[in-house]
Amino acid sequence: xxxxxxxxxxxxxxEYLSPVLALMLTIITGFLIFLxxxxxxxxGLRLFFIVPISDAVGVAELGLKAAPLLLCAAGxxxxxxxxxxxxxxxxxxxxxxxxxxIAALQFGEGTGFWILPVVLLAGIACGALWSAIAAFLKTxxxxxxxxxxxxxxxxxxxxxxYAVHGPLKDPYGFSFPQSAMFGDAALLPMLIPGxxxxxxxxxxxxxxxxxGVLFARTFIGFQLKVLGEDEKAAxxxxxxxxxxxxxxxxxxGGMAGLAGAAEVTGPIGQLIPQVxxxxxxxxxxxxxxxxxRAIGLILASALLALTFLGGEMMQIGMNLPKAxxxxxxxxxxxxxxxxDAFIHYRIxxxxxxVTASAGTNTPLAxxxx
Amino acid sequence: MSPDMIVNILAATVVAGTPxxxxxxxxxICERSGxxxxxxxxxxxxxxxxxxxxxxxxxxxxxxxxxxxxxxxxMSLLFGFMAITLAANQYAAxxxxxxxxxxxxxxxxxxxxxxxxxxFTKLPIPFxxxxxxxxxxxxxxxLLVYVSLGLFVAVYVxxxxxxxxxxxxxxxxxxxxxxxxxxxxxxxxxLAxxxxGAMAGLAGAYLSLAYTPLxxxxxxxxxxxxxxxxxxxxxxxxxxxxxxxxxxxxxxxLHLVLQxxxxxxxxxxxxxxxxxxxxxxxxxxxxxPTRTRLHTPLxxxxxxxxxx
Numbered sequence: 142x143x144x145x146x147x148x149x150x151x152x153x154x155x156e157y158l159s160p161v162l163a164l165m166l167t168i169i170t171g172f173l174i175f176l177x178x179x180x181x182x183x184x185g186l187r188l189f190f191i192v193p194i195s196d197a198v199g200v201a202e203l204g205l206k207a208a209p210l211l212l213c214a215a216g217x218x219x220x221x222x223x224x225x226x227x228x229x230x231x232x233x234x235x236x237x238x239x240x241x242x243i244a245a246l247q248f249g250e251g252t253g254f255w256i257l258p259v260v261l262l263a264g265i266a267c268g269a270l271w272s273a274i275a276a277f278l279k280t281x282x283x284x285x286x287x288x289x290x291x292x293x294x295x296x297x298x299x300x301x302x303y304a305v306h307g308p309l310k311d312p313y314g315f316s317f318p319q320s321a322m323f324g325d326a327a328l329l330p331m332l333i334p335g336x337x338x339x340x341x342x343x344x345x346x347x348x349x350x351x352x353g354v355l356f357a358r359t360f361i362g363f364q365l366k367v368l369g370e371d372e373k374a375a376x377x378x379x380x381x382x383x384x385x386x387x388x389x390x391x392x393x394g395g396m397a398g399l400a401g402a403a404e405v406t407g408p409i410g411q412l413i414p415q416v417x418x419x420x421x422x423x424x425x426x427x428x429x430x431x432x433x434r435a436i437g438l439i440l441a442s443a444l445l446a447l448t449f450l451g452g453e454m455m456q457i458g459m460n461l462p463k464a465x466x467x468x469x470x471x472x473x474x475x476x477x478x479x480x481d482a483f484i485h486y487r488i489x490x491x492x493x494x495v496t497a498s499a500g501t502n503t504p505l506a507x508x509x510x
Numbered sequence: 511m512s513p514d515m516i517v518n519i520l521a522a523t524v525v526a527g528t529p530x531x532x533x534x535x536x537x538x539i540c541e542r543s544g545x546x547x548x549x550x551x552x553x554x555x556x557x558x559x560x561x562x563x564x565x566x567x568x569x570x571x572x573x574x575x576x577x578x579x580x581x582x583x584x585m586s587l588l589f590g591f592m593a594i595t596l597a598a599n600q601y602a603a604x605x606x607x608x609x610x611x612x613x614x615x616x617x618x619x620x621x622x623x624x625x626x627x628x629x630f631t632k633l634p635i636p637f638x639x640x641x642x643x644x645x646x647x648x649x650x651x652x653l654l655v656y657v658s659l660g661l662f663v664a665v666y667v668x669x670x671x672x673x674x675x676x677x678x679x680x681x682x683x684x685x686x687x688x689x690x691x692x693x694x695x696x697x698x699x700x701l702a703x704x705x706x707g708a709m710a711g712l713a714g715a716y717l718s719l720a721y722t723p724l725x726x727x728x729x730x731x732x733x734x735x736x737x738x739x740x741x742x743x744x745x746x747x748x749x750x751x752x753x754x755x756x757x758x759x760x761x762x763x764l765h766l767v768l769q770x771x772x773x774x775x776x777x778x779x780x781x782x783x784x785x786x787x788x789x790x791x792x793x794x795x796x797x798x799p800t801r802t803r804l805h806t807p808l809x810x811x812x813x814x815x816x817x818x
Contacts, residue, residue, distance in 0.1 A: 145596070145815070226601055283799045284792045285742065287548065287601070291735045292785040292792075299785075303778035425605060462620035464727070467613020474606040475588070482596035 145482075146489045155484045160430050160437070163476035164444070170472055180459060188458045189465070193450035201336030205408055206446035207439075209234065209417075211345035212400035213424035214442055215352045216393030218433045222356060224369040225389050229275055229290030230397045231421025232297035233268040237398025238405045239297075239304055240267025242320050242412040245327040245405070246309065256326040261402045268398015269391045271297060276390035280383045294421070305414055320412035329407045341403035346439065348396050353435030365389060397421060418449060419467075426474045445470065513643075519760075519767055520647040527759025528651075528658045529554075529713040529721065534737040534744070534751045535658075535665045536709025541741055542669065543702035544682040544809035548604025549589050550710050551734030552611020557582040557714025559619040562725040565627045574627075575654075575715050582711020583704050585611060590703040594696055597813035612728065622725040629723025630654060652720045654712075661709070666748040678702060682807035685814040695814065710734065732785065739788045743795055745805035761787040 168186060175182035193199050213230040220227040241264035248256050275293060278284040302318070311321040329339040356362035368375040368385055375382060400420065405412050423445050430444070431437035452466030533550055540547050547553075557578040564570075564577030585607060592603040630652035638649040669675040677698060680688045685695045713733070718725050736758055744750035765780035796802060 147815075228605070278789070278793060282793045283796045283802075284789075285796070288735065288739045288742070288792060289789055291732065292739075292789045295732050295785040296782045296789075299778050299782045302781075303776055306778055307776055422609060426609065429602065462617055464613060464616035464620060467609070468617045469613070471606065471610025471613040475592070475610055478592050478598045478603055478606055479596060482592070482598055486596070 144489050144491050145486045148485060148487050151484050152487075155480070156432065159480035159484065160432070160441070160477060162480045163430070163473055166476040166480075167469060167472045170476075171469065174468075178461070180461070185455075185459060188454050189451035189469070190447060192458070193447060193454050197333075198336055199450070201333055201338035202450060203443060203446050204332075204338045204342045206449050207442040208342040208345040209400040209404055209420045210424050210427050210445055211438060211442035212341075212348050212403070213397045213421050214427035214431065214438050215345070215348040216396035217424055217428045218352050218431075218438065219355065219365065220389045220393050221428055222362075222369050222433055223365040223385060223389050224372075225279075225386060226287045227272070227275065227290050227390060227393055228287055228425065229272055229293055229421070230393065230424050231417060231419065232290065232294035233272050233394040233397035234401040234404075234417055234421045235294075235297040235301045236271040237264035237268035237401025238412060238416045239301055239309075239401075240264045240270075240398065241402035241405050242304070242309055242323075245323040246321060248324055248327055250324040250326075252324075252326050254326075256324075257329065257406070260323075260327045260406055261399060264402020264405075265395045265398045268396070268401060269394040271398070272390040272394025273387075276387050279390075280386055301412075301416070302414055305412055309412060311411075318414055322411045323406060327406055328410060329403060337408045339403070339407040341400075341407050344399060344403060345442070348399075349435045349438045352438070356433075361385070361388065397424075423448075423470055426470055426477075429474065430477055445473075448473075515770060517643055517646050519763070519770075521650065522763050522766065523756055523760040524647060524655060525651060525721065525759070526763045527756040528655050529716045529733055530737050530740060530758050531752060531755035532658050532661065532716060533710045533713035533734060534740045534755055535661055535748065536706035536713075537737055537741050538744070538746060538748065538751055539665060539669075539678070539709075540702045540706035541810055542682045542746060542807055543678050543699045544685060544807055544812070544814070545593060545699050545703055546600050546604065546811045547586065547589055547593070547607070547703060547706055548601060548738065549585065549607025549611065549734075550706075550737055551730055551732065552608035552615075553582045553585045553707055553710035554611075554714035554717070554730045554734045555615035555728070556585050556611045557711030558718040558729055559615040559622065559714075559725055560711065561715030562622055562625075562627065562718040563618070565629075565719060566622060566625060569628075571628075571630060571719060574719050575712065578715025578719075579708045579711040582707040582709070582714065584707070586703045586707020586710070587700075589707075590700050593813065594699050594703065597815045600811050600813065608734070616727045619725050619727060623727070625724070627719070627723055630720035654716050654720050658716075662748060662752050669748060679807075682809055685809050689816055695816070713737075736784060736788050739792055742802070743791055745795075745802065746807060747805070757791075758784060758787065 171186055172182040175185035194203050213234060217227060217230055241260050244260045244263035271293060275286050275289045278289050279286045305318040305320060309320045311319060329341055332338045332340050332342060356366060364380045365385055367378065368380060368382065404416055409416065427438060427441045427445055431441035448466050448469045452463045455461040455465045456463045533554060537547065537550055560581035561574040561578030565574035589603055589607045592598040593600045632650060633653050635649040639645040677693055681693060681695050681698045689695045714730060717729055740751060740754045740758060743754045762784040764783050768775065768780065
């Protein structure tokens with residue numbers, strides 16, 4: 142019989158192997174799904190995972206999609222390390238986009254090098270402000286942050302819809318629900334000419350490194366880790382619990398807000414209802430898959446960015462629904478959590494008669510421990 | 511506001527509260543066993559699309575309801591495998607279920623967008639539906655509304671007056687002592703999680719077969735999450751789940767009420783109401799942590815495996 146047995150020491154190897162295994166299992170499942178749909182599985186997987194990044198433009202698009210994921214994930218990592226279950230990156234992202242839009246529209250076609258920083262800061266501020274609500278509710282009213290941040294996500298989405306249907310609607314936009322196009326001074330400079338890749342990717346890489354440094358080198362990072370590992374220990378050590386919660390929320394909100402601002406000032410150039418294909422939710426997968434470490438987050442954000450491109454490719458190349466993206470993302474997270482169990486546990490083959498004679502087993506077990 | 515209008519609002523409240531009631535009753539049982547399943551939204555979506563597919567393929571509403579519930583159970587078993595057998599983090603496993611369910615339902619449902627079926631129709635109960643006020647509010651609905659009330663009674667009696675309910679609560683309060691007493695903790699938790707899955711599937715099917723008989727991507731619109739808040743709101747007690755479900759139901763149709771008053775507010779702002787109400791209710795309730803802690807199943811959210 143197979144049984145699960147707690148390891149004496151958590152397996153470091155499994156911790157790094159688990160994401161790779163999860164990806165392999167996802168690909169195998171994808172293979173089976175294509176078979177089930179009566180499509181050529183090799184061609185399907187090639188279209189999903191390889192074709193989107195087979196040329197320079199494709200790689201640039203990958204960076205374009207990875208940037209917001211990485212920014213959101215970097216912020217969420219700070220929260221999750223401290224076991225603060227902030228699910229609100231989507232809401233912070235949307236509010237960041239709205240905030241940046243409000244600022245950008247004030248300047249119209251004006252010029253000045255300071256316009257772009259002001260627009261981005263407005264996005265950061267709005268994202269942070271939105272997450273501050275959840276932080277306040279958690280520290281002052283002990284509200285469960287999972288539920289408050291989810292609700293705030295829905296409210297933010299409706300605020301965005303209200304904005305593009307009402308106050309921020311382009312008066313010359315033929316009544317389409319979208320804002321006016323931003324002036325050139327409010328747009329992010331391009332990173333690679335000829336592609337849509339803008340310097341938002343640099344912000345994201347910087348954020349990932351900053352989070353890595355925060356946990357590897359700073360006292361705040363240490364305090365956050367202790368708070369996540371053992372709340373009682375953090376209390377005994379006199380760590381300022383409330384201030385740490387505020388810090389985690391504000392930084393996460395600011396980073397996701399910046400991601401939203403970079404999306405409207407980058408590839409889109411205006412505020413539209415579909416500004417996010419669910420970056421804030423996908424970023425949760427990035428955090429778990431990236432093992433909450435800088436390099437891991439970068440790799441994971443690239444992989445999940447690929448699932449967005451792959452989904453689009455499915456629609457174009459195989460006439461399959463774009464929703465394939467969400468399916469692959471869900472499978473990936475599922476397999477990851479399953480594989481993660483083997484960080485703490487190992488499978489053991491036990492013979493029936495050994496388990497049956499529990500009496501002889503017990504003394505041995507006590508000796509071992 | 512005329513009396514007729516009030517009756518109409520109350521009747522609509524019951525209908526809007528029904529999916530919340532069903533899914534929250536399931537989650538209540540699940541949480542009472544000590545397992546927190548954040549995957550309600552995902553299970554509801556799968557239930558909704560499976561239910562719709564069942565009716566679309568067979569023409570039978572019964573097949574649809576069974577398909578929805580079976581799909582919900584299937585999803586919950588996936589969660590159970592991770593959270594119970596593998597003792598994974600319940601938060602992460604539940605989130606995974608929601609993300610997976612959202613993706614899978616959108617994928618499966620692509621073919622059903624824009625299709626129509628014959629959904630549940632009103633089934634007035636003879637005599638009872640003729641009672642003034644109470645009749646139209648409670649006894650002039652589709653079959654699933656009555657089923658949801660039956661489920662409420664069943665859950666209430668099960669928890670309060672049955673041996674099974676006692677065992678369930680024992681497992682939720684202390685899996686360690688329950689295990690020491692020879693209770694099959696993991697099995698009981700699996701059963702509780704499956705019941706939660708069946709209810710979430712049924713609630714999803716209610717949306718796609720009765721509430722708005724069609725399928726749209728993400729049609730649950732956060733109801734699974736609201737139900738989770740509802741269970742906290744109800745401090746894990748069935749009667750309060752019932753009242754809460756209708757309260758939240760009222761919040762979700764409030765925009766119709768306000769339009770009835772002739773208020774001119776943008777529909778997008780009004781659509782925030784149920785979520786805003788949820789946050790406010792959470793604030794009011796959580797402000798006193800001792801009160802919540804008193805009623806929280808002790809072992810909730812903590813993975814547990816037998817030590818040997």
